[in-house]
Amino acid sequence: MEFNRPVRIKLTGNINDNFKTFKQEIEVYFMATETYKKPKEVQVARLLNLLGPDGLKLFNTFKIEDKSIETIFKCLEEYCVPKKNVVMEHYKYFTRKQNENESFDKFYADLRELIKSCEFGEAEETLLCSQIVLGIHDKDLQTKLLREHLPLPKIIKYCQAVEQAEMHRRVVQKESPALDQIEERQQFKSKGWSQIKQNNKSQRKQEHKNKNQVNYKNKNSGESQNNNVKKFSCNRCGISHGINECPAYGKTCNNCFKLNHFAVKCRKGANKGELHEVQCNNSNDEEEELTYLSLNSIESEKQINWTDIVVIDSKKELKIKLDTEAQLNVMPLKEFKKLNKNLEKSSVVIKSFGGFKIESLEKVKVNLKNSKNEISTYFEVVNYNDLLILGLKDCIKLNYEIKEVNEINSCKTEKDVFLQKYNDIFNGLGKFPEKISIKVKDDANPKIFPPRRVPYKIVNKLKETLDKMCELKIIEKCKEPSEWQSPIIIIKKPDKSLRVCLDPRELNKNIVREMYQIPTLEEIKLNLLNKKYFTLLDLRDGFYQCELDQKSQNYCCFSTPLVGIST
Incomplete structure (x- = not known):
């Protein structure tokens, strides 16, 4: 029976790894060929034969009296394997961090390899857990792992599951069906009008410095262009953006007062009563700005209904939200897709709470009808999941009753109650109970300085x-x-x-x-x-x-x- 011969030892490059691999191959080969049962002289001869020319030259420099496989390997190891510095091994281990596009399995395998030479003993598993948590690239995953102490198997399984879920999410997002007329949201700032061409087999491409490329395609056209940066609908800020571009990062929620999300996407109950305000600038570029504001809910004994049912284009009944603070109408993208209508160019720039811009997907003209009147108006199409928003101007045209509130009853906040309860603590400057004593040297010479001149x-x-x-x-x-x-x-x-x-x-x-x-x-x-x-x-x-x-x-x-x- 023939066996694969080991590769000759290489004395160039990483000779440390080359020697370890060669030694392992020799041991496997000698075991398979029953070389260990042969006389010692035969074992040495076969090993020298498999060393190759470079290895044989190196062997001739050794001074070995009792030639055996063990002594030859010992001399080779002294030459190929450098002396280990435990401090440097610790440094390599503790500075190992997961790279941005590196898989968790590779990161974990490298940590396993590095920790072998650190001589941590019984603390090896604990330090391995710590370095995984501290070196993981995903900061959200790192935060979850820091909440409680988990054993090593659970940490590995959890990290692998999160990484697998992220890969599945990217696949699902990539294969999601495209919009008939719009492939992706337009997100750029320009003083000119944006263009939309809907002719068969037509494409449009408009580049803006430091902004993302946007593509539109016709329903019957199979050709499209892809953005350089893939965007997704964010569940923390409510807009679409690229990875690591969330405007809510580092911001405080006005609803739960926690970090990294806006109140409109807060999971602890959405704020009741949202105001939308449009500020129109009479500038040369004819740019309009829609500012999105969020108002905390005010307790009331009577529940007020801010919605109504309207008929769009004499076909479809939709629930609409009446917002007298808005000067513009807004339509969700999902509702626009059901209308089967064409878009028109728009110069509106929508600003979310905090001043972050959200580009409109252009506008659409529809007919609205309620129980009192019928009008023709425009809606800005935006990618969000909520009701249609009807602004003040069209609320008046449809004869909705608008009431002004000139007085509201103030209510005490938790802060006011707290300050009132501990009023004696928050009055005056206050002082610490113990007095401070300054110790001066025994041989100190007191000095008196004259007052300085004051203007x-x-x-x-x-x-x-x-x-x-x-x-x-x-x-x-x-x-x-x-x-x-x-x-x-x-x-x-x-x-x-x-x-x-x-x-x-x-x-x-x-x-x-x-x-x-x-x-x-x-x-x-x-x-x-x-x-x-x-x-x-x-x-x-x-x-x-x-x-x-x-x-x-x-x-x-x-x-x-x-x-x-x-x-």
């Missing part, structure tokens, strides 16, 4: 500032001479008020410093493990809330052109 223009304002600080009990007038007196620095704030600062350079030189160890970033990270809620607290006028003891007050005296003042 006449701010003398009165300086006096008002010092009087206010005295009223708030931040400072007080000196009642007796002091051995220490420092000058002051006056800084003008953006609101034109004054900030009075002490300039205690000489005092600082004589203060006995209290040494504190500053925590490192690694220590802070450990304290943040398994934490869910984070907040930022800031003390306004924080240093004014630190009271000095009597001796320290004498150290911090300062002089002004007005009067001696002590903090």
Whole structure:
């Protein structure tokens, strides 16, 4: 029986990997050919034969007294395998991150290979879990993995499932049926009119610098053009955009006050009562801007119906939303597809809440009829899932009753109730319970500085500032001479008020410093493990809330052109 001969050892390139592969092939080959049962001289001869010319030359440089397979492999390993530096192996492992287009299986396999030479011992599985979570490229997936501690098999299975689901989503999105007249949404800014040609076997292509290419196609034409960047309908902001281009990223929802989505797409109950406002600019480019605003729901004893049923083109009955704050009509893309009508050019730019633009898919002209009147009007076609929106102008034409609300009853918010409950805490400046003591060196020489000149223009304002600080009990007038007196620095704030600062350079030189160890970033990270809620607290006028003891007050005296003042 014949067996595949091992490939000769290569002493160029990555000789470390080449040696490991060659050694494994030799062991398999010798086992298959029963070479291990042969005499030692035969085993050595076969190994030298399989080394090849380069390997044989290298063998001749070795000084081996007792020739055997083990000793030959040991000498080859000393030559091919570099000495391992554990610190560098740790560095390679902990700096390994998943690349953008790299599959999870390849990322996990590389981590497995790198961790072999790290000598972590029993902590190997735990550190492998940590590096997967910290090195994963998908930040949403990383956030989910950080919520709770999962064993390694579950982490692997979960990451593979998420990656597979994302691949399936892309396939489904790619194969979704195209619109008869519109292949993809137009999203660009131009001062000229956009063009739509609906002749058979026609194409249009219009390029805009730094914007996406948009294509339209005829229903009977099998030809189309693809956008450079694939867009999808986002469930976080409500508009269509490319990957990593969501305008809601980093923004706070006005409904649940959480990050990375708008209130219109909030899962904790949509805000009742949406306002749509159109601002028309009388500029040369004839551009109109539609601004989308969101209004939080106001509790009312009586439920008001803001919708009605209208007939479109004397054929189809549709439910429509009446919005007296809108100056433009909007139609969902799914409803337009059912009308089998042609689009007309439009210069409208729709702005969502936050000022992010949403391009209209042009406009369509329809006939509207309700129980009171019939009109012909235009609707801007937009890719969103909701009712048709009828603006103020056409609400008046269709004789809908419009009422003005000039007065509303204010209701207390949770913030107002909280402030009222703890009124004693939020009144005044406040101060910490313990007093601060400044320790001065025993051989310190007290110094007194004369007051610095103050421009006449701010003398009165300086006096008002010092009087206010005295009223708030931040400072007080000196009642007796002091051995220490420092000058002051006056800084003008953006609101034109004054900030009075002490300039205690000489005092600082004589203060006995209290040494504190500053925590490192690694220590802070450990304290943040398994934490869910984070907040930022800031003390306004924080240093004014630190009271000095009597001796320290004498150290911090300062002089002004007005009067001696002590903090």
